[in-house]
Amino acid sequence: xxxxxxxxxxxxxxxxxxxxxxxxxxxxxxxxxxxxxxxxxxxxxxxxxxxxxxxxxxxxxxxxxxxxxxxxxxxxxxxxxxxxxxxxxxxxxxxxxxxxxxxxxxxxxxxxxxxxxxxxxxxxxxxxxxxxxxxxxxxxxxxxxxxxxxxxxxxxxxxxxxxxxxxxxxxxxxxxxxxxxxxxxxxxxxxxxxxxxxxxxxxxxxxxxxxxxxxxxxxxxxxxxxxxxxxxxxxxxxxxxxxxxxxxxxxxxxxxxxxxxxxxxxxxxxxxxxxxxxxxxxxxxxxxxxxxxxxxxxxxxxxxxxxxxxxxxxxxxxxxx
Amino acid sequence: xxxxxxxxxxxxxxxxxxxxxxxxxxxxxxxxxxxxxxxxxxxxxxxxxxxxxxxxxxxxxxxxxxxxxxxxxxxxxxxxxxxxxxxxxxxxxxxxxxxxxxxxxxxxxxxxxxxxxxxxxxxxxxxxxxxxxxxxxxxxxxxxxxxxxxxxxxxxxxxxxxxxxxxxxxxxxxxxxxxxxxxxxxxxxxxxxxxxxxxxxxxxxxxxxxxxxxxxxxxxxxxxxxxxxxxxxxxxxxxxxxxxxxxxxxxxxxxxxxxxxxxxxxxxxxxxxxxxxxxxxxxxxxxxxxxxxxxxxxxxxxxxxxxxxxxxxxxxxxxxxxxxxxxxxxxxxxxxxxxxxxxxxxxxxxxxxxxxxxxxxxxxxxxxxxxxxxxxxxxxxxxxxxxxxxxxxxxx
Numbered sequence: 001x002x003x004x005x006x007x008x009x010x011x012x013x014x015x016x017x018x019x020x021x022x023x024x025x026x027x028x029x030x031x032x033x034x035x036x037x038x039x040x041x042x043x044x045x046x047x048x049x050x051x052x053x054x055x056x057x058x059x060x061x062x063x064x065x066x067x068x069x070x071x072x073x074x075x076x077x078x079x080x081x082x083x084x085x086x087x088x089x090x091x092x093x094x095x096x097x098x099x100x101x102x103x104x105x106x107x108x109x110x111x112x113x114x115x116x117x118x119x120x121x122x123x124x125x126x127x128x129x130x131x132x133x134x135x136x137x138x139x140x141x142x143x144x145x146x147x148x149x150x151x152x153x154x155x156x157x158x159x160x161x162x163x164x165x166x167x168x169x170x171x172x173x174x175x176x177x178x179x180x181x182x183x184x185x186x187x188x189x190x191x192x193x194x195x196x197x198x199x200x201x202x203x204x205x206x207x208x209x210x211x212x213x214x215x216x217x218x219x220x221x222x223x224x225x226x227x228x229x230x231x232x233x234x235x236x237x238x239x240x241x242x243x244x245x246x247x248x249x250x251x252x253x254x255x256x257x258x259x260x261x262x263x264x265x266x267x268x269x270x271x272x273x274x275x276x277x278x279x280x281x282x283x284x285x286x287x288x289x290x291x292x293x294x295x296x297x298x299x300x301x302x303x304x305x306x307x308x309x310x311x312x313x314x315x316x317x318x319x320x321x
Numbered sequence: 322x323x324x325x326x327x328x329x330x331x332x333x334x335x336x337x338x339x340x341x342x343x344x345x346x347x348x349x350x351x352x353x354x355x356x357x358x359x360x361x362x363x364x365x366x367x368x369x370x371x372x373x374x375x376x377x378x379x380x381x382x383x384x385x386x387x388x389x390x391x392x393x394x395x396x397x398x399x400x401x402x403x404x405x406x407x408x409x410x411x412x413x414x415x416x417x418x419x420x421x422x423x424x425x426x427x428x429x430x431x432x433x434x435x436x437x438x439x440x441x442x443x444x445x446x447x448x449x450x451x452x453x454x455x456x457x458x459x460x461x462x463x464x465x466x467x468x469x470x471x472x473x474x475x476x477x478x479x480x481x482x483x484x485x486x487x488x489x490x491x492x493x494x495x496x497x498x499x500x501x502x503x504x505x506x507x508x509x510x511x512x513x514x515x516x517x518x519x520x521x522x523x524x525x526x527x528x529x530x531x532x533x534x535x536x537x538x539x540x541x542x543x544x545x546x547x548x549x550x551x552x553x554x555x556x557x558x559x560x561x562x563x564x565x566x567x568x569x570x571x572x573x574x575x576x577x578x579x580x581x582x583x584x585x586x587x588x589x590x591x592x593x594x595x596x597x598x599x600x601x602x603x604x605x606x607x608x609x610x611x612x613x614x615x616x617x618x619x620x621x622x623x624x625x626x627x628x629x630x631x632x633x634x635x636x637x638x639x640x641x642x643x644x645x646x647x648x649x650x651x652x653x654x655x656x657x658x659x660x661x662x663x664x665x666x667x668x669x670x671x672x673x674x675x676x677x678x679x680x681x682x683x684x685x686x687x688x689x690x691x692x693x694x695x696x697x698x699x700x701x702x703x704x705x706x707x708x709x710x711x712x713x714x715x716x717x
Contacts, residue, residue, distance in 0.1 A: 023702060062530045063703035079534055087531040093524030097339060109331045110532035154528075 010074035013038040013162045013193035014059050019068035021054050028054040029065070030217035036195050036210070041188050043204035044197040045299065046214035047310035052197035053090050055214065056166050059195075060087055073162060081162075083112040086155035090166040090197075092148055096140035100126060100150050103139055107154030118157055125153045129179075145176055152180070156187065163187060165196035169203055181207060205295040215303040225295055232293040232301050233265040239286040240278070247281030250274045266290060325540070328533035332541025336516075337548050346549075350556050353508065357561075376405065379443075379453060380413035380422060380430035387438045387464075388412045394463035401472065407456050410434075419444035438464045488667070490576035495639050495666030498578075498585070499659045502593045503632045507625070509550040510600040514608040514624070515617040516542050521700070522613075530701060535693045539609075543601050543689075547594060554593070578666040588665045588674055592658035595681040599655055600628070602685050606692025610699055635659040642667055651677065654684035 014036040021029040028051045036042040044052045057063050059070050061078025072078035072085065094103050104125065105118030113121075126135050131146060139147055148171060156163060165184075169177050184194050184207055198204055204211050205225060213221040213228070221228055239261045250273060255264040267274065271290065278285055293301075300308040340346055381388050395410050411430060413422055419433035423444065432445030432453055441461050443450055520526040520538075529538050578585040604624065611617045635656045638647040642664070650660040651673075661677045697703040 057531075060531050062527065063697070063701050082532050085531075087528070089524070089527040089531070091524040091527060093520075093526070093528055095335070095339070095519075095523065095525060097343075098335075106331070106335055107528065107532070110328065110529065112327070151528075 010071070011038060012036055012071075012074075014042075014070070014072055014195060016055070016059055016065075016070040017068055019055070019058055019065045019070060021058050021063065021065050027217050029058060032068075032214075032217070032219050034059070034212055034219060034222065036193060038193050039188075039191050040209045041184060041194040041207050042196075043208035043211045044195070044214055045199070045201065045204045045211050046197075046303070047199055047307050049310075050214045050307070051217040052199075052214055053166055054217075056164055056195070056197060060085070060164060082110075083158065084161040085111070086158065086160040086163040088152055088155045088163075088165045088168055090170065092151050092171075094139045094147060094151055094154075097138055099136050099138055100131070100142065100146075101135045103150055104154045104157050107151075108157040111158045111160070113158040121157050122153065125157065126150075129153075145172060148172065149176070152183070156183075160192065162193045162195065165194070167198060168196055169198060169200060177203075201294075201296050201299055211295075213299060213302050215307045221298075221302045228295060228298040228302065229293055231298050233268075234290050234292050235297070236262075236264050236266050236271065237287070237289045237291070238262040238264075238278075239288075241284030241286060242282070245281045245283055247277045247283045250277030250281075325534060325537050328537035329541035329544060332529070332533070332538055333544035333548065336542055336545030340545070340549050341552060350553060353553075353557055354560060377408040377431045377449065377453060378411050378429060379408050379457065380419075380428075380433045381410050382413050382415050382417075382419060382422070382433050382435040383437060383441075384415070390438055390464040390467055391434075391460055394460050394467060397472070398460060398463055407460065408453055410460075434461075487576065491578055491667045492640055494576065494578045494585070495663035496636070498589055498662040498666055499632075499635055499639060502589065502596055502659060502662055503628075505550070505554060505593055506596045506600055507628055509546070509553065510597050510604060511621065511625070513542070513546050513601040513604040514620060515611075515614055516546065516605060517609045517696075518611065518614055518617060526700075535696055535701075536689060539602065539605055539689050539693055539696075542605060543598055546601060547597055550597060579669040580665045580671060584671065585665050589662055591674075591678060592662045592665075595678060595685070596658035598685045599658070599681060599688065602688040602692060603655075606688060606695060609692060609696045631656045632659065635663070639663040652680075654681055657681050 012035045014034065016032055016034045019029050019032040019034075020027065030051070032051075032055060034055070044055065046052050054063075058065050059072065059078070061070075061072065069076060070078065073081040075081045078085075095106075098106065101119055101122035104122035105113075105115055108118035108121070109115050123135055126132060129149065131149065134142055134146060139150065142150065152168070155165070163184075168180055168184075172180060181203070184196070188194055194207075196207075208225055210224050211221070211228060212219045221231070251262060252264045252267055255262050257263075271288075275288075296308070381391055383391070392410060395407060399407055413430065413433065417425075419435050419442075422428060422433055423430070431449045432443055434441050434443050434457055436442040438461055441457065443454060443457055445453070517526070517538075520529060526538075575582075580588065607620055607624070608617055611620060634646075635650050638644065638650045638660060641647045647660065650656040651664070657677055658681060661674060665674065
């Protein structure tokens with residue numbers, strides 16, 4: 001039976017080992033190992049076509065991998081755990097003739113929630129969200145944003161232990177993106193594991209405790225956002241009155257001169273030897289900043305400039321659309 | 322299994338209410354009644370035409386005495402043979418030769434009987450002569466023997482049953498059962514072909530496939546469409562029954578099928594359900610592979626032809642009970658429900674029906690499984706070894 005007895009709390013809500021899924025000659029998922037700790041917000045970050053959706057579909061049991069194995073909430077048969085999982089696919093889909101509250105209740109019923117309970121919860125959710133006037137409206141009469149909200153409510157109406165969201169921010173305006181972020185945080189506070197994919201680094205940076213950076217069907221990095229940022233040394237930006245002098249020999253060899261400033265990674269031996277040389281050489285320090293690199297810089301370093309450029313293009317295209 | 326049925330019932334409930342509570346469902350219910358009503362009206366009309374106007378009229382160009390003798394003989398024979406048995410007679414003037422009379426534009430006779438009663442001559446086209454010669458010979462013979470021909474009275478000896486008549490009646494019931502089930506199936510099961518297109522075009526399939534086994538989606542859709550069909554059948558059947566009760570002559574008693582009417586009707590319902598789900602599961606599996614409604618429409622024709630061949634096959638075997646072909650039609654899953662309803666009409670044994678229903682049910686399950694497997698592989702692009710998936714649990 002699916003989900004009648006709660007599975008013992010596994011340390012990982014989702015696990016995949018050596019997962020491979022190919023479409024013809026194209027390996028969309030190419031030997032992926034992933035472990036999503038229970039109770040965390042976990043982001044899968046990568047450009048379009050990196051294999052994020054295929055990975056999520058494989059982990060959820062919608063498709064089977066060609067190789068490797070997975071567990072969902074500790075069960076190797078993902079669909080057995082379907083009652084405790086909520087899933088918002090990238091391609092949103094609802095029955096156009098269904099009323100908003102019925103659509104939410106139907107999605108809950110698919111995952112074992114009694115229809116009458118689902119209807120009550122759906123009405124309450126829509127009322128609380130300020131969509132009370134749309135409760136009885138058929139989906140075809142709702143705006144795209146409203147329909148997406150209905151589908152999101154359908155994903156969580158049965159109070160799952162794990163919520164999987166595939167590009168949840170796609171197609172939402174800034175206000176709805178903010179609301180969604182709040183909803184994700186709210187669910188996480190309740191102890192729900194959130195796994196979501198995105199090609200927008202800012203969302204992952206703001207929300208995630210752990211991330212996996214995916215490119216070319218492989219996971220290039222897996223760990224906390226902090227660990228990803230720690231992959232790069234802090235970045236130093238230095239402005240001096242003099243542009244040359246003996247002190248320049250103290251600058252690291254990969255220093256980049258740009259916009260009237262020196263940019264370089266913080267040397268392993270710290271900033272003190274450089275400061276000493278600057279002071280001795282009377283370089284005239286105008287400003288000196290040491291900044292921890294952002295997730296974007298970490299992404300560029302981990303996945304490569306090409307993948308980062310594609311992510312930017314994807315995000316720009318979506319905004320334009 | 323319980324979870325599979327629960328998930329299937331959620332899908333079925335959604336589909337059933339979506340169809341039955343739509344405005345177009347009223348058209349679906351009324352639609353088949355229109356040709357039936359029109360057919361009944363035309364049947365009454367054509368029956369009237371055939372009983373009067375369409376009987377050939379033969380002109381009699383003889384003396385008034387001979388015409389009178391022929392008309393009396395015609396009347397005596399008609400009383401015994403019925404009004405449809407003989408051509409109508411119509412006296413025509415004696416003066417004109419038969420060929421000339423037939424060539425007149427206002428002529429309303431197909432042939433002319435001239436000469437005398439003892440030596441009649443029939444003039445007309447060869448095919449009309451072939452058709453009328455025997456009848457007119459009989460009328461003329463009766464007219465000639467008017468004075469000496471005594472009609473022999475046949476004594477009636479009534480029995481409550483005649484095995485020959487009973488077997489004929491049961492054969493007819495079997496055939497009727499087959500036809501009714503076949504036409505209901507062909508009328509209703511075709512709709513399943515396009516059943517998954519909505520989910521695919523609206524991208525809902527991803528939500529369904531992530532939440533419930535694909536087997537449950539298929540099963541739910543079959544149950545919903547079967548339920549919808551039963552609503553239609555109840556409506557059409559009720560209407561037909563009401564018409565039958567209103568029009569039936571007093572004292573009309575239908576012959577009993579071998580298993581009796583209650584069991585026959587129950588088996589008819591079960592075999593319709595089996596024929597529907599057998600074809601429906603096949604349609605669902607095939608239709609699920611189609612990406613667009615256009616593809617579904619293209620698939621319709623070869624499938625309908627396949628259905629027709631199966632129907633011809635079982636129609637042939639219905640009066641060959643026990644023959645290898647009839648047994649083959651019982652065993653072949655797609656013809657089995659049609660063959661078995663014919664058996665129910667002709668054979669009182671009930672246990673073969675239990676075996677047949679289990680056999681057909683097993684095929685439904687197998688066809689759904691294969692359809693699911695193909696759907697997962699070709700539509701969802703799922704991986705893994707297909708033979709392992711065929712026999713694994715539906716939740717993977």
